Amino acid sequence: MGFPENVHRNPTVESDTIIAVIDSGIWPESESFNDKVLSVSCFNFSKLIGARFYGVYYDFDSARDTEGHGTHTASTAAGNIVRDASFYGIAKGTARGAVPSSRIAAYKVCSESGCSSADILAAFDDAIADGVDLITISMGGSSAAALQNDPISIGSFHASQKGILVIQSAGNEGYRGTVGSIAPWIFTIAASTTDREIVTKVALGNGSILTGKSVNSFKLKGTTFPLVYGKNASSPGQCYEGWQKRCQDNCLQKDMVKGKIVLCDSFGGRKEALRAGALGSIGLEGDNSDVSFVVALPASALTKDDYSVFQNYVNSTKAPKVDILPSESIKNHDAPRVASFSSRGPNSIIPDILKPDVTAPGVDILAAFSPKVSPSKVPSDKRSAKYSILSGTSMSCPHVAGAAAYIKSLHPNWSPSAIKSALMTTAWRTNVENNQDAEFAYGSGHIDPVKAADPGLVYETLQEDYIKMLCGLRSDTSTLRKIFGVNVNCSEGFKINHKALNYPSMTISFGSFESNQTKPFAEKLTRTVTNVGRANSTYKAKTSIISDYNINVNPSILTFGELNEKKTFEVTVSGKITGKMISAALEWSDGVHNVRSPIVIYQRYD
Numbered sequence: 001m002g003f004p005e006n007v008h009r010n011p012t013v014e015s016d017t018i019i020a021v022i023d024s025g026i027w028p029e030s031e032s033f034n035d036k037v038l039s040v041s042c043f044n045f046s047k048l049i050g051a052r053f054y055g056v057y058y059d060f061d062s063a064r065d066t067e068g069h070g071t072h073t074a075s076t077a078a079g080n081i082v083r084d085a086s087f088y089g090i091a092k093g094t095a096r097g098a099v100p101s102s103r104i105a106a107y108k109v110c111s112e113s114g115c116s117s118a119d120i121l122a123a124f125d126d127a128i129a130d131g132v133d134l135i136t137i138s139m140g141g142s143s144a145a146a147l148q149n150d151p152i153s154i155g156s157f158h159a160s161q162k163g164i165l166v167i168q169s170a171g172n173e174g175y176r177g178t179v180g181s182i183a184p185w186i187f188t189i190a191a192s193t194t195d196r197e198i199v200t201k202v203a204l205g206n207g208s209i210l211t212g213k214s215v216n217s218f219k220l221k222g223t224t225f226p227l228v229y230g231k232n233a234s235s236p237g238q239c240y241e242g243w244q245k246r247c248q249d250n251c252l253q254k255d256m257v258k259g260k261i262v263l264c265d266s267f268g269g270r271k272e273a274l275r276a277g278a279l280g281s282i283g284l285e286g287d288n289s290d291v292s293f294v295v296a297l298p299a300s301a302l303t304k305d306d307y308s309v310f311q312n313y314v315n316s317t318k319a320p321k322v323d324i325l326p327s328e329s330i331k332n333h334d335a336p337r338v339a340s341f342s343s344r345g346p347n348s349i350i351p352d353i354l355k356p357d358v359t360a361p362g363v364d365i366l367a368a369f370s371p372k373v374s375p376s377k378v379p380s381d382k383r384s385a386k387y388s389i390l391s392g393t394s395m396s397c398p399h400v401a402g403a404a405a406y407i408k409s410l411h412p413n414w415s416p417s418a419i420k421s422a423l424m425t426t427a428w429r430t431n432v433e434n435n436q437d438a439e440f441a442y443g444s445g446h447i448d449p450v451k452a453a454d455p456g457l458v459y460e461t462l463q464e465d466y467i468k469m470l471c472g473l474r475s476d477t478s479t480l481r482k483i484f485g486v487n488v489n490c491s492e493g494f495k496i497n498h499k500a501l502n503y504p505s506m507t508i509s510f511g512s513f514e515s516n517q518t519k520p521f522a523e524k525l526t527r528t529v530t531n532v533g534r535a536n537s538t539y540k541a542k543t544s545i546i547s548d549y550n551i552n553v554n555p556s557i558l559t560f561g562e563l564n565e566k567k568t569f570e571v572t573v574s575g576k577i578t579g580k581m582i583s584a585a586l587e588w589s590d591g592v593h594n595v596r597s598p599i600v601i602y603q604r605y606d
């Protein structure tokens with residue numbers, strides 16, 4: 001993230017900051033939460049200051065993490081500095097949270113069977129009452145739900161009313177329009193790669209070496225092993241040919257794979273290879289080819305091209321032999337790139353609020369883990385790991401929670417929306433596999449916590465505006481009172497369109513009816529910025545130049561004479577409706593600060 005260990009900090013406030021982690025519990029004995037590390041200070045410091053568990057449907061008997069997930073996310077946000085952390089020597093280095101001296105309060109609402117809405121809401125209520133500063137929640141639906149039906153939207157609305165910023169994962173569905181976290185008071189996080197990639201090499205008997213992906217801690221005893229294709233190792237009557245090739249469940253014959261490495265047309269076949277007692281497995285990568293999964297036996301996923309080289313070798317060799325090497329870390333020069341699995345916008349419920357908001361590291365992340373949990377989640381894998389490697393927007397979410405806690409430690413009086421704005425307007429556009437996704441994949445971009453500490457200007461959203469927006473979204477008075485706990489009456493002209501929300505990104509969407517019209521259009525957005533940079537400063541607007549569109553900012557120069565002064569401006573977008581998604585931007589600059597807002601214009605499916 002560009003956030004070095006020696007970054008400027010405010011230690012007193014940082015250690016007074018509490019991050020609530022609503023997740024699968026926590027492993028308190030982990031070195032990442034060890035009090036000894038911090039008790040060098042004279043007061044009695046506790047890293048983990050509280051842990052609660054819930055169980056409306058599931059019978060938890062403690063807040064102990066039986067998944068590894070909650071321990072991983074908590075240590076990413078605020079874990080201690082732990083030297084020489086690794087997963088069996090892989091990805092070795094210093095593990096530390098973004099704010100290593102902040103405190104953690106853990107709320108266990110999930111088990112392997114899932115997370116209940118009642119437990120999530122209870123955890124939000126408790127976290128608010130416990131006086132936490134931020135809440136990180138790495139969970140959510142696989143698609144967006146109406147705000148009044150989503151426990152995380154509701155719980156985080158209550159939190160935002162108490163000045164608590166909630167950071168939530170965008171989801172792991174990968175496709176357009178699947179982002180599950182859509183409320184404007186939530187900070188929604190996509191996932192991207194880091195410059196450290198974990199690879200597993202495969203050595204062919206003829207001397208060639210292919211580089212595949214997995215997290216493989218096993219070293220085979222020997223140098224080459226016989227290879228058998230899944231199809232050849234299956235009993236003919238048992239499975240269809242396609243299943244045999246992919247090594248699907250119960251297809252492989254034990255005596256045919258013993259002492260051999262099995263080649264499968266699907267990397268998922270490694271589970272069947274393990275069941276049948278094979279030495280290892282080589283497979284064709286699946287959809288998430290940018291992720292290295294922890295495997296329970298020596299295994300490597302190959303790209304399509306490498307897999308066909310492999311098949312060539314196998315077909316042209318009498319007794320094919322192969323070795324699978326332990327994983328190693330290599331430099332990924334292509335990073336950061338938004339992960340294939342990271343859920344994308346547009347926002348299916350509030351179309352003119354861009355989601356996700358930003359992206360952060362979420363691929364192959366090493367962090368603390370539950371030693372009682374199998375790191376590959378395969379029951380027969382009896383390894384125990386204090387640190388493990390996981391991928392998901394669950395992993396990127398606590399990176400941003402930690403960065404937000406860092407900003408809050410430097411600016412204790414900033415509102416949740418100001419902290420969020422600082423991280424959004426200083427984010428930078430990054431790579432994404434399908435360039436069409438652009439802002440729908442990364443929102444405002446990849447976070448830069450050091451720049452966000454001094455953003456110059458912030459877009460603050462008033463709590464009242466969220467309520468007016470809810471009225472504008474046709475929430476009725478009784479829903480607002482019962483669900484959101486606010487005593488207002490929507491019928492009193494108390495509503496705004498969500499476009500009018502003072503959001504740090506700008507989105508204009510058209511329905512397909514509107515975009516069938518060839519007539520020109522003009523749409524105006526009003527925004528207000530607050531000066532948090534230098535008292536006397538002058539900002540000039542710069543916008544992208546896009547064919548078919550004209551973006552006009554009025555006024556285009558903002559002059560501030562004091563801190564916390566607010567200035568309002570209008571952005572008018574005019575041109576032809578083309579139906580294509582347009583990525584543009586507005587950047588305010590005083591020569592020192594660049595305050596960037598993406599402007600996205602797109603056609604809805606409705």
Ligand SMILES: *[C@@H]1O[C@H](CO)[C@@H](O)[C@H](O)[C@H]1NC(C)=O
Pocket residue numbers: 044
């Ligand atoms: C620190 O807290 C622990 C646990 O409450 C207590 O046993 C210990 O005496 C305290 N130490 C100091 C120096 O206050």
Ligand SMILES: *[C@@H]1O[C@H](CO)[C@@H](O)[C@H](O)[C@H]1NC(C)=O
Pocket residue numbers: 227228229232314315320
């Ligand atoms: C699979 O079986 C075919 C036909 O019996 C044989 O030619 C081939 O070498 C075998 N390949 C592997 C990898 O077992």
Ligand SMILES: *[C@@H]1O[C@H](CO)[C@@H](O)[C@H](O)[C@H]1NC(C)=O
Pocket residue numbers: 229308311312315
């Ligand atoms: C190699 O053999 C497999 C089956 O054994 C077949 O599916 C594949 O097309 C062959 N590949 C090449 C490149 O000949």
Ligand SMILES: *[C@@H]1O[C@H](CO)[C@@H](O)[C@H](O)[C@H]1NC(C)=O
Pocket residue numbers: 204206207208309310312313314316
């Ligand atoms: C090994 O076999 C593969 C597949 O036939 C081939 O592409 C590669 O060049 C061979 N390597 C060497 C060193 O001969």
Ligand SMILES: *[C@@H]1O[C@H](CO)[C@@H](O)[C@H](O)[C@H]1NC(C)=O
Pocket residue numbers: 477478489490491492
């Ligand atoms: C909201 O205001 C309208 C008009 O002032 C009034 O008729 C209605 O009873 C109010 N609703 C509630 C729930 O207070």
Ligand SMILES: *[C@@H]1O[C@H](CO)[C@@H](O)[C@H](O)[C@H]1NC(C)=O
Pocket residue numbers: 535536561
């Ligand atoms: C800002 O400018 C005004 C007017 O020129 C001046 O009175 C004031 O002292 C300046 N403030 C700072 C912090 O430089």
